[in-house]
Amino acid sequence: MTPGILTIHLVRHGEHDLSPGLLAGRTPGVTLSERGIEQARRTAERLARAGGIAAVYASPLERTARTAGILGERLGLAVETVDALAEIDFGDWIGRSFAELDEHEDWRRWNHFRSGTRPPRGETMSEVLGRALGFIEELIRGGPRGSAVLVSHCDVIRAVLAHYLGMPQDLLLRLEVAPASVSTVEIGPWGPRILRINEEP
Structure with a gap:
């Protein structure tokens, strides 16, 4: 790893055990399905082969x-x-069905x-992006050298990728981020470079 370069692997969580017809959001108690556990294990093997990972967040x-x-x-990392x-934070939409949400103008507006x-x-998405980028900036300034894994959620990862792509x-929503997928960004003195998007395990 060249000094002054940080590589971040943005990993979406594996498939969860809530009905796919519901907006999970921040609903408590939503964990991985059996398939999601297997997806995470395959992603772990892929990252282990990559090497050089110094931290998992x-x-x-x-x-x-x-x-x-x-x-x-x-x-082997905490x-x-x-x-x-x-x-x-989807606010009042958390836990509601997508079929129900599709009937609301504010939901349709949100997606466009x-x-x-x-x-x-x-x-707002600006607030989401601000907090995610704020943490990444902390890593750039004083985090571990090498590579870091950031495990987050679909739209949070999409927001970060869109920002670095200048989108x-x-x-x-044009970016696909599948469960347990890996998207990798290298950030150096020249700025960001997208190395991969939505690499599935």
Whole structure:
């Protein structure tokens, strides 16, 4: 690893055990399904082969903590919980069905105009991106040299990738981020370079 370069592996949690028809958001108690556990194990093997990983950080939600725990065990690293990597606060939408949400104008607006829409009693994409990038900036300034794994959620990862790609946040749904996938960004004095997006285990 060249001095002054940080490589971050953005890992989405594995498949969770909540009905796919519901918006999990920050619902407590949502952990990994059996398939999600297997996905995380395969991702752990892939990251172990990459080498050079010095730290694992995770969102505090159960499904990310479980995924990160599987990764950390394989890599021989303790997992540090980071609130900045948490799922979007979807406010009043949390736990509701997508079929129900599709009937609401504010939900449809959210999915077409992320940069200018706030979920009711939730947070904006700008706020999500701000906290995630703030943590990454901390790593750049004083984190471990080498590579770090950040275990987070689909739209949080999409927001970070869109930012480094120079994409408007309103287009982030064009990026696919599958369960337990790895997206890798190298950040050096010249700026960011996207090495991979949505590499599935």
